[in-house]
Every structure is written in structure tokens, then in C-alpha cells.
Amino acid sequence: MSRAARDAAPGARRTPGRRAPHGARAARALATALAAAAALACAGGARAGEAPADSALLRWLGASADSTEAWFGLSAARGDTAGLDSALAHALLHPGARPRRRLPVTLAPQAGFTRVDGPTYGGLLALGRAGERGGRLEGRLAYASGPNHWLGGAAWTRTVRRGERRWTLDLWAGRRTDGMDREFADVRLAQVRALLSGSDTRRYLRREGFTATLERAAPAWRASASFRDLAESPRAVTATWNLLDRVPVVTGNLPAASARVHELAYALGVRLPRVPVTLEAHHATSGDALGSDLEYRRTRLTAGADLSLGRAASLVPQVVYGRLSGAPAPQAAFYLGGSRTLRSVEGSSLGGTGLALARVDLIGTGDLLAALRIPHPAAFPVHGALFAGAGAVWGPDPYGGRTRPGLDWPHREEWRGEYGFSLMWRPGVPDPAGFLRMSIAWPAGRVHEGARLSVTWARGLDLLRPFED
Amino acid sequence: MTPRRPIPSLLRPGLRAHAALLAALLAATAPAARAAGPTLAVEDTMRTEVPEVLVRAPRVTLDEILDRVARGEARRDSAIRDQAFTATVRLVRHVGDPKQAPQLVSERVYRTYRKRPDKARAVLLRSWDLKPERGGAEVRVGTRADMSEEIVNFAFRPEARREYRYRIEGRDLLGERLIYRIAFEPRSNLDPAKPSGTVWVDTNDFVIVRQEVRFDRSPVPLLLRGVDRMVIERGRADGTWVLTRVLLRASATIPLPNLGRRFDMAIRFDDYAVNRGIDDAVFEGAGRAEDGR
Numbered sequence: 001m002s003r004a005a006r007d008a009a010p011g012a013r014r015t016p017g018r019r020a021p022h023g024a025r026a027a028r029a030l031a032t033a034l035a036a037a038a039a040l041a042c043a044g045g046a047r048a049g050e051a052p053a054d055s056a057l058l059r060w061l062g063a064s065a066d067s068t069e070a071w072f073g074l075s076a077a078r079g080d081t082a083g084l085d086s087a088l089a090h091a092l093l094h095p096g097a098r099p100r101r102r103l104p105v106t107l108a109p110q111a112g113f114t115r116v117d118g119p120t121y122g123g124l125l126a127l128g129r130a131g132e133r134g135g136r137l138e139g140r141l142a143y144a145s146g147p148n149h150w151l152g153g154a155a156w157t158r159t160v161r162r163g164e165r166r167w168t169l170d171l172w173a174g175r176r177t178d179g180m181d182r183e184f185a186d187v188r189l190a191q192v193r194a195l196l197s198g199s200d201t202r203r204y205l206r207r208e209g210f211t212a213t214l215e216r217a218a219p220a221w222r223a224s225a226s227f228r229d230l231a232e233s234p235r236a237v238t239a240t241w242n243l244l245d246r247v248p249v250v251t252g253n254l255p256a257a258s259a260r261v262h263e264l265a266y267a268l269g270v271r272l273p274r275v276p277v278t279l280e281a282h283h284a285t286s287g288d289a290l291g292s293d294l295e296y297r298r299t300r301l302t303a304g305a306d307l308s309l310g311r312a313a314s315l316v317p318q319v320v321y322g323r324l325s326g327a328p329a330p331q332a333a334f335y336l337g338g339s340r341t342l343r344s345v346e347g348s349s350l351g352g353t354g355l356a357l358a359r360v361d362l363i364g365t366g367d368l369l370a371a372l373r374i375p376h377p378a379a380f381p382v383h384g385a386l387f388a389g390a391g392a393v394w395g396p397d398p399y400g401g402r403t404r405p406g407l408d409w410p411h412r413e414e415w416r417g418e419y420g421f422s423l424m425w426r427p428g429v430p431d432p433a434g435f436l437r438m439s440i441a442w443p444a445g446r447v448h449e450g451a452r453l454s455v456t457w458a459r460g461l462d463l464l465r466p467f468e469d
Numbered sequence: 470m471t472p473r474r475p476i477p478s479l480l481r482p483g484l485r486a487h488a489a490l491l492a493a494l495l496a497a498t499a500p501a502a503r504a505a506g507p508t509l510a511v512e513d514t515m516r517t518e519v520p521e522v523l524v525r526a527p528r529v530t531l532d533e534i535l536d537r538v539a540r541g542e543a544r545r546d547s548a549i550r551d552q553a554f555t556a557t558v559r560l561v562r563h564v565g566d567p568k569q570a571p572q573l574v575s576e577r578v579y580r581t582y583r584k585r586p587d588k589a590r591a592v593l594l595r596s597w598d599l600k601p602e603r604g605g606a607e608v609r610v611g612t613r614a615d616m617s618e619e620i621v622n623f624a625f626r627p628e629a630r631r632e633y634r635y636r637i638e639g640r641d642l643l644g645e646r647l648i649y650r651i652a653f654e655p656r657s658n659l660d661p662a663k664p665s666g667t668v669w670v671d672t673n674d675f676v677i678v679r680q681e682v683r684f685d686r687s688p689v690p691l692l693l694r695g696v697d698r699m700v701i702e703r704g705r706a707d708g709t710w711v712l713t714r715v716l717l718r719a720s721a722t723i724p725l726p727n728l729g730r731r732f733d734m735a736i737r738f739d740d741y742a743v744n745r746g747i748d749d750a751v752f753e754g755a756g757r758a759e760d761g762r
Contacts, residue, residue, distance in 0.1 A: 054705065056644025057671060057678070061704065064679060065714070068700050072716050074571040075561040075733035079578065084555070087594040088580050092751065163615075164628060219628035273631060276656055306657045311685070314658040365658040365686070378694045379722040381686075428689030432662035460659035 104129055110142060113195040114187065116204045116253055117177050118146025118239035130157040130168070140174070146238030151175050165218045173210035177235065180205055180254055181335040181348050183300070189457055198240070198248030201338060201347030205256035205331055206233045217468065224267045232331055233258045249346070254399060257329040259293035261286055271467060276306045278464050287326070296326035300334075300355075304461045314363045318463045320391075322355035323408065330398035336416070339456035340463065342391045343441035344418035344449070352404055353395030361387040361422075363460055368423070385422040387439070390415055417444035420451070433459050433466070531635055534649060534670070538625045541675030545710055546617040551584040552711070553742040555594070561733040564718060565697075574599045574727055583616055588752040600727065618712050621677050621701055624653045625668070632656060638667060647672045654685075661686040664699070676710045678703050694720040697731075706741030713738050 069076040106126040113119050122142025130136040135158030142151045153174010160167045179185045180203035187202055194200035208231045215224035234255035240248050265284035272279065280302040286292040304318040320341075322334045334355035338347030341357055367381040376382075392414040394406030405411040420441035426434065437458055442451045459466060558577045563569040578595040582588070619626075624633045638650040649672060654665035666682040682699040697718040704713040715736045724730050 054646075057646045057648070058705065060643050060648075061678060061702070065702055065704075068702065068714075068716060071698070072700075072718065072733060072735065073564070074573065075559055075564065075718075075735040076714065076716055076737075078739070079557045079559070079576060079737070084578060084580075084594045088592060091580075091592040091594070164626075220631070271631060276631070306659055308656055308658050311658060316659070363659065377722065378687075379691050381690050426661070427691035428661075428687065428693070429691055432688050433660040 103127055110140065112142070112188075112191045113239070114177060114191055114202075114204060115194060115200065115237045115239055115248065115250070116146065116235035117144035117149075117151070120144045120151065122152065130159040131161065135159075135169075144177070147235070149175075151177065165216070168213075168215045168217070170213040170215070171210070172212075175206065175208040177204050178207050179203070180256065180331055180333075182332070183335075184338075184340050189455075193455075194248075195243060197244045198242035198246050200248070201250050201349065203250075203254040203330075203348060204235050206235050207231070208233075209260075219467070220271045220273065222267075222269045222467070226265045226267075228261065228263050228265075230261050230263075231259075232256055232261055254330050256331045257294065257327075259329065260291075261294050261331075262290040262292035264290060269465065269467065276308075277303065278305070278461065278467070279303050280464055284332075286332075294327050294329050294332065296324060296329065296332050298322075298324045298332050302463050304464045306461060309362075312365060314365065314460060316361040316363060316460050318357075318359050318361075318461065320355060320357040320463055324353040324395070328353050328396045328398065333398040334393055336391050336393045339437070339439065339454040339458065342389055342416055342418055343387075343420060343439045343454050344443040344447075344452050345416060346452070347454075350393050350416075351398040352393030354406060354408070354410065355391070355393050356410055357389065357391035357463075359387065359389035359391075359463075361385055361460065363424070379427075380425060383424045383426065383435070385424060385437075385439075386420075387422065387441075388417075388419040388444075390417040390444075392416065415445070416447060418442060419444055431459070435459070531637055531651075534637070534651070534675075535625065535630065535635060537672075537675040538622075538651075538670055538677065539627050541670075542617070542622045542625060542677065545674065545676050548744075549585075549616045549709060550744050551582070551747045552616060552744070553580065553582045553740075553747060554706075554711070554738050555580050555740040556591075557735075557737040557739070559733070559735045559737075560728065561735070562727070562729045563731075564733045565731050566729075571733075572599065573597075574732070582747050582751050584747050584749075584752065585616075588747075588749070590752050618703075620715060621680060621703060621712060624666070625677065632663065641669075648678070662688040664696075666699075671710075674710065676703075678710060690722070692721060692723070692725070694722050707743035707745070709743045711738065711741050711743065 104127070106124065108124045110122050110124050111120060120142040122140065124138065124140050126136060126138040128134045128136045135156055138155045138157075140152045140155075143149075144151055151174075153172060153176060155170070155172040155174075157168065157170050177187075179187050179190070187204075190200045190202045209229045211226060211228040211230070213224055213226035215222060217223075234257075235253055237251065237253050240251055242248065263284050263286040265282065267280070267282045269278065269280045271277070280300075282298075282300045284298040285296075287295040300320065300322040302318070302320045304316065307315040307317075309315055324332055324334065330351070333351045333353060335348040336342055336350040336352075336355060336357070337345035341359075363385040364383050366383070368384045369376045369380075369382050392404075392406075392410035394404040394410040394414055396403045404414050406414065418441045420439055422437050422439040424435040424437045426432075427436070434457055436455070438453070438455050440451050440453055443449050556579045558575075558579075560574040560576075561571050562574050564571045576595065576597045577593065579591040580594055581591045623629060632655060633653045634656055635651055635653050638652045641648045641650065649670040650667055651670060652665070652667045655663035657663065661684065664682045664684050666680055668677045669679040670676070671678045680701040682696075682701065684696040684699075687693045687695045697720060699717045700714070701712070701716075702714040703710050705711075715734075717734045718731065719734070720731045721728065725732070
């Protein structure tokens with residue numbers, strides 16, 4: 001029986017080759033030979049049918065394939081087909097023998113360190129994949145040795161793709177310590193800084209409860225809606241030590257407003273057609289109607305562009321505008337300062353109910369060390385970047401300072417400017433477009449402060465969430 | 470006829486001086502040249518003239534070609550109701566090494582069945598490893614119901630137009646078939662995982678028949694020095710263009726376990742059966758295919 005015939009009628013019973021008696025093997029060999037001859041004849045017929053229009057093209061493709069095969073050698077050679085037919089027949093006749101797909105299991109230890117939790121020790125257990133039936137279930141548990149609390153929770157993620165579009169449902173319930181700045185809630189690099197040298201400038205709060213997010217994404221846009229029911233509470237500092245035994249840059253912690261927060265949030269991201277511009281809008285609302293203790297409306301608009309200057313560099317302008325109305329709780333405020341906003345300002349040291357930021361980065365694509373003829377391993381190409389920016393916050397200060405003037409736009413006195421340069425290393429993992437970026441920034445204008453060094457992990461367009469390709 | 474643009478008078482004295490110098494040099498060198506080499510005769514008795522042909526049809530623009538390629542690929546995809554093929558995945562080490570012969574590290578052979586809308590199954594026919602006890606480098610072929618062959622047309626999908634720049638590299642006439650060579654490169658410099666390359670497009674079906682992919686920079690510098698070459702080939706099976714081979718040679722920055730510094734990854738697709746009607750029984754118990762493109 002030919003393979004094509006078997007594909008059409010897989011239920012036909014057939015004895016696996018290894019167990020077949022000699023006579024049957026001989027008969028099968030004869031049948032295989034006949035099938036091969038028939039297949040060759042059919043193939044010849046098909047080719048003849050496609051000629052003559054196709055013949056020159058197919059000859060050219062064949063010649064190209066031969067040339068490729070000569071270049072790749074063994075890798076491109078046709079494999080040994082002996083035994084494949086019998087293996088296939090056996091597999092089709094014995095569906096029960098099909099190897100069961102193992103449920104992907106991830107079990108990993110986890111450790112962390114922050115001023116409020118001290119060292120945390122725990123682990124992660126994850127089952128399944130988000131893109132497969134059943135989704136991904138992930139559980140985390142950690143003991144925070146500073147306040148002697150257990151942290152952790154369970155998350156379930158399910159992604160359904162249909163062509164280029166996908167739906168993602170993300171559920172989480174548990175207790176965790178979050179960064180006060182909602183735009184940059186990832187605290188992993190901050191934990192490394194805190195442990196090594198105490199240079200972590202994040203402010204923290206505790207969140208307990210659950211969140212649910214539903215997102216629809218396409219290549220050019222994505223939209224999401226989320227709801228959260230979280231008890232938010234302030235945290236006290238419990239660990240001020242670090243491995244280098246330095247005085248921490250920030251010794252205290254900004255107290256969050258204790259509240260049960262019910263919040264609805266919406267997000268929209270759009271990649272404009274034909275131009276390399278990305279827009280994002282986030283809006284969150286919380287109030288009595290939702291049974292929330294806090295009453296606020298929070299909106300953030302971001303735009304960024306990736307403009308290539310030939311193959312040598314990229315110009316990356318980004319602008320952000322944010323506005324908070326209602327109760328100015330610290331956990332809903334906007335913050336300025338740090339590697340993701342103004343690098344010449346200490347991280348999150350300025351806060352308010354309004355934020356305006358404009359930044360432009362000129363990122364080189366060539367290897368600086370190679371250009372300077374400095375010998376270095378191929379794994380460590382170093383790129384250079386120049387940047388400049390200006391930003392301001394206005395409104396009530398979450399740190400308790402003076403209220404900065406401005407309603408929908410900052411007063412001109414509140415603007416802070418900067419310029420500087422960065423050296424960047426792109427390892428390619430875990431994110432091919434991610435850089436480990438070391439920057440030196442100088443304040444510009446009326447502020448007379450020295451240069452500030454910052455190290456961060458970021459993409460070129462670091463104020464926008466990347467689109468999944 | 471377009472009138473000649475007069476040479477600006479400021480340049481004329483300079484040009485005259487250059488012309489005079491050139492003439493003097495030629496005059497000085499000409500006898501020496503005649504004396505040193507053979508004498509060349511110029512044929513001036515045979516003349517031919519080709520009649521002018523006025524082409525009124527507008528030339529197809531690049532945008533139109535890209536649209537047609539997108540439509541051609543979509544048409545190719547939609548014409549396939551089911552397909553079965555044998556995929557052979559190989560990893561080979563010591564490639565391009567004059568001191569050592571290439572060595573097969575692992576080979577997996579699958580018979581894969583796909584049927585619209587969402588049925589897929591891959592049957593493992595062979596699993597061979599040079600060092601079976603070490604799980605090291607293994608490549609698995611995902612089983613997806615999608616037959617659009619994104620690896621071939623990723624840069625030519627309508628949604629990819631924002632990501633890439635295109636230009637026509639050339640046009641080749643093969644028999645009665647016109648083949649366009651179209652080069653593409655990513656618009657952004659910020660994501661080195663996006664490759665550039667060249668595709669050959671058959672203008673009969675506006676389908677990509679061959680592709681060479683380049684990575685200007687290593688997509689993973691920590692592990693890979695670069696991708697030396699990547700070739701994607703298509704062929705005809707049952708009247709349809711199908712993926713036949715994906716070949717990639719990469720160099721590592723550090724010797725990788727089981728693979729060394731330079732290795733090949735090859736996937737070969739053979740024994741196609743397209744639109745022959747696969748019995749649903751083949752997919753029984755296989756469940757729905759993985760979500761994916």
C-alpha cells in the first residue's frame with residue numbers, strides 16, 4: 001500500500017515490520033517497491049503535467065537546491081528512510097501506544113530582597129502552558145523574613161490564538177509586595193540593587209486580593225480590561241543592610257493609603273500603519289460605585305517612535321502625559337526619576353497627580369569596542385547611546401511636600417531637563433531586544449546637581465509595552 | 470528631446486584645462502601603447518538596428534507586487550485543505566571545520582498530518598541521538614494545524630509591511646516564468662531578531678519559491694556569534710507550493726554542549742500528500758492542534 005493510500009485510509013490493519021514473519025516482510029518489500037515505482041510514475045506524470053511552463057523554474061530551483069546541498073553537506077542530505085514505513089504503520093494501528101504528552105512542570109526556588117520584606121525565600125510551581133488547553137497554573141510561596149509574613153498566590157493564564165489574533169485571560173489571587181510606581185511595578189532589578197549596595201529607590205506597599213485581566217491582541221493593536229479587588233496597605237522598613245555595607249540611598253518607605261481598592265482599568269495600544277509610531281492609553285477608575293475606599297480617575301497617554309537612521313542608529317523619541325483626579329493616594333500617583341523616566345533624578349523621588357515627560361534617545365547599532373579596535377569576546381558587543389529629556393510632575397506631593405503648581409500642565413518652573421550617554425550590552429536573552437543599560441545623566445537648566453549613574457534592563461522603547469510578534 | 474543643460478560658465482575654464490591635459494597625456498602614451506601590445510581592429514562593417522518598442526503598460530510597482538505576494542500566499546494557504554508530510558529534523562556539529570568531519574548529533578523523523586480547521590498530529594517515526602543518555606540539544610517540531618508556512622512568508626504578510634523595507638533586487642526570466650528577487654530588511658534597528666533577506670517570487674502564482682535569510686547582527690550575542698547562512702526552500706507537491714527545506718548554520722560564541730562552536734540545524738519536508746483527504750480517524754485522540762500561527 002502506498003503512503004498516499006495509507007494516508008487516505010489509515011484504519012487499514014497492518015502488521016508492524018519488526019513483528020512480521022519473513023514471508024510477510026518479503027511481500028511488503030515487494031509492495032513497497034511497487035508503491036515506490038507507482039509513486040515515481042505519478043510524480044513523473046505530475047511533473048509532465050506541470051511542464052513546460054514550470055520546467056525551467058523547477059530546473060532552476062533544483063539547481064539552487066543542489067548548490068545549497070553542496071554548501072550544507074550532510075545536514076541537507078536526504079535521510080535514511082529504512083524502517084519509517086513500518087514505524088508509521090505501527091503508530092497508526094496502535095493509537096494507544098501514542099506517547100502521552102507530558103504536562104510541562106516548572107519547579108524553581110525563588111529568593112528576593114527588599115527594604116520592607118528583607119530576604120525572602122520560597123519557590124515557584126507552574127503547570128501547563130498558557131497557549132494550551134488548561135492554560136498555565138502558577139503558584140508562588142515565599143517567606144518574608146523581615147516582617148515574618150508569608151507571601152504568595154496563584155495565577156492562571158490562558159491564551160487562545162486564532163491566526164494573528166489572540167485572547168488572554170489572566171487571573172491572580174494572593175498577597176504580594178508591589179512597587180508604589182504603577183508604571184514600573186517590576187522590582188527584580190531593584191532587589192538586586194537593594195541586596196548589593198542598598199541603591200534601591202523603590203517605594204513599596206502590600207497588596208492582597210485578586211485581579212482579573214482580559215486582553216485581545218492583534219498585530220497592530222491590543223485592548224484590555226481588568227478588574228481588581230485589593231486590600232492595599234503600607235509597609236515598614238525591616239532591612240537596611242546590604243552586601244557592600246553601604247548606607248542605603250533610601251532608608252524609609254513612603255506609606256501607602258490603607259484601603260480596599262476596587263478598580264476597573266482599560267488599556268489600548270495601537271501601532272500606526274506605515275509609520276513606526278506606537279500609541280498607548282491607560283485609564284483606571286475607582287470609586288464608591290465599585291465599592292472602593294478610594295475615589296480616583298487615573299489616565300496615562302504614551303507615544304513613542306522608532307526611527308531608523310540608516311543601519312547605523314535609531315532615534316527613539318517618547319512622550320508621556322499622565323493625570324490623576326480625585327483622592328491623591330500615593331499608590332495612584334505619578335512618579336518621576338530613575339532609569340525609566342529622568343535618569344538624572346533619583347528614582348521615584350518626585351511625585352504628583354500629573355506627569356509630563358519627553359525623552360529622545362539616539363541608539364547606535366554598531367559595536368563600539370569593535371569600532372575602537374578594542375579586543376573583546378564576541379558575546380559582549382557594546383552599543384552607545386546619547387539621550388536628552390525633560391519632565392515634570394505637578395499637584396499634591398505624595399511625599400508630603402508642597403503642592404506643585406499646575407492643573408492640566410506643569411508650571412514652567414517645575415520642568416527638569418537632562419542629557420547624557422549610555423553604554424549598552426544586549427545579550428539576546430531573555431529578550432532579544434533587551435539591553436543592560438548603564439547611563440550617566442547630567443541635569444540641565446536651573447538644577448545644580450552632579451551627574452547620576454544608573455543601571456537598568458530596558459528595551460529601546462522603554463516607556464511602551466512591547467507588542468508580541 | 471530634452472535640451473542639454475548648459476555647463477555653468479564658471480566650470481568651463483577648468484574643464485577646458487582638464488581636457489587639454491587629458492589630450493596631452495593620451496598623445497604622449499598612445500605610441501608607447503601601440504608599440505607594447507597587440508593592435509586591436511575595430512569591426513565597423515556590421516551594423517544592426519533594433520526597432521523601438523513603446524511600452525504603454527505601467528510598470529508594476531513594488532507595493533502592487535507586495536500586495537500580490539500577500540494575496541498569492543493567502544490563496545496558496547486557502548487552497549490546502551489537508552496535508553501530510555514527513556519532516557526530518559537534524560542537528561549536525563563540526564560543520565565547516567577543516568579538522569573534523571561533520572557529525573550528526575540528533576535526528577527526529579515525524580509524519581505530520583494537518584487538516585482544516587484545527588486538526589493536527591505528528592507521529593514520531595525515528596528518534597536518534599549521538600549521545601542518547603544526555604538530553605542536551607533537542608529540536609522538536611510543534612504540531613499546528615496552520616498551513617500558511619509563516620517561516621516562508623513572515624516578512625510578506627500584510628501585517629509585516631510596517632516592520633520591513635523592501636526593494637526589487639532583480640527580475641529573472643526562466644522559460645516563460647518571470648521571477649522577482651525582492652530584498653527585505655527590518656525597518657527597526659532595535660530588534661536584531663528580525664532578519665533581512667531575499668525572496669524569489671514566481672509571478673505566475675505570486676508565491677515565494679525560495680528565501681535566503683540573513684541576520685546582520687547576532688540575535689543572541691551571548692550564545693551565538695552569528696547565523697552564517699539560512700536558506701528556506703519550497704517545491705511543488707500535488708500542484709501546490711510547499712515548504713521543502715529549512716537549513717541554518719550558526720556559530721556559537723562558546724562551545725555549546727553536544728554542538729560545539731559551529732553547527733547546522735536542518736529540517737527537511739518530504740513525501741507530501743496534499744488535499745488527498747485525510748481520514749479523521751488519524752486525529753482521534755490527538756485533540757485539537759496547538760494554538761498557534
